[in-house]
Amino acid sequence: MQNLNEKYQSVLEQREKVLKEIQDMQQQEIIKKYLELQKQKDNLEDEYNQLYKEVKMEEYKSxxxxxxxxxxxxxxxxxxxxxxxxxxxxxxxxxxxxxxxxxxxxxxxxxxxxxxxxxxxxxxxxxxxxxxxxxxxxxxxxxxxxxxxxxxxxxxxxxxxxxxxxxxxxxxxxxxxxxxxxxxxxxxxxxxxxxxxxxxxxxxx
Ligand SMILES: [Zn+2]
Known part of the structure; x- marks a missing residue:
């Protein structure tokens, strides 16, 4: 049991440390830019998928x-x-x-x-x-x-x-x-x- 508790505590601490590091990094301009680009990419992907399907459906129709x-x-x-x-x-x-x-x-x-x-x-x-x-x-x-x-x-x-x-x-x-x-x-x-x-x-x- 003690072993398990120690392990739990250790993972908890590591996890918090990593989360903190991620949070800090997200404040950096370059990372902000990266996250923004990812978001744009996802949106464009959705739009592309939708338009691709519409183009194809038009092709089948004509x-x-x-x-x-x-x-x-x-x-x-x-x-x-x-x-x-x-x-x-x-x-x-x-x-x-x-x-x-x-x-x-x-x-x-x-x-x-x-x-x-x-x-x-x-x-x-x-x-x-x-x-x-x-x-x-x-x-x-x-x-x-x-x-x-x-x-x-x-x-x-x-x-x-x-x-x-x-x-x-x-x-x-x-x-x-x-x-x-x-x-x-x-x-x-x-x-x-x-x-x-x-x-x-x-x-x-
Ligand atoms: Zn055909």
Missing amino acids: CQHILVTDTVAGSGFNYQQYFGCIKCGLTSKVLDFPREKLNSLQLQAMYDYLYKNHFINNTFYDLRRLTGIETNIDCDIDLAQAIYTRIKNAHPTIDDVTAIKYFEIALNDIRNIKVNNERKINRARRLSLNDNFNRWDNRRI
């Missing part, structure tokens, strides 16, 4: 979407079908998560956009309410966006109908030309996907 489906196999014969845009990346996948589980600003903006516009069910009824072109392509949405981005980089002024044609050619090449694992990893890297990306072909479900 995009003439090119829509694909993304069929994901579940257990047994179950599967889940999502929709997504290969241009802006908007995907109904986000609706599968509670909002607080979405850890990126972009995914939160997607969720807010879909939710705000009452796309609360992941159905094709919702899909048809988005403006743009609905294709019959079924493809992982990350892969689809990666392919589209490459086409758009190579042909900045390409129209949507031609872009879809190029997209289908690129996707068919990826699916039909057999490559070994190493080349698949290189291909994933070229498309800025994860090394372990393996959803090249949604048809094999």
Whole structure:
């Protein structure tokens, strides 16, 4: 017990000493300046986050979407079908998560956009309410966006109908030309996907 009391007393004193030192330091001009900058940074961060989401939501609203489906196999014969845009990346996948589980600003903006516009069910009824072109392509949405981005980089002024044609050619090449694992990893890297990306072909479900 005595030991414990001594330890308690010692920690109490150290703590007070440190708190006092912090208080003294906070009186220094340079520290005041530092604290003020931290506060400004936090405020700007909040403002930035808010504006980023608004910009993204505006992008989703004004995009003439090119829509694909993304069929994901579940257990047994179950599967889940999502929709997504290969241009802006908007995907109904986000609706599968509670909002607080979405850890990126972009995914939160997607969720807010879909939710705000009452796309609360992941159905094709919702899909048809988005403006743009609905294709019959079924493809992982990350892969689809990666392919589209490459086409758009190579042909900045390409129209949507031609872009879809190029997209289908690129996707068919990826699916039909057999490559070994190493080349698949290189291909994933070229498309800025994860090394372990393996959803090249949604048809094999
Ligand atoms: Zn879009």
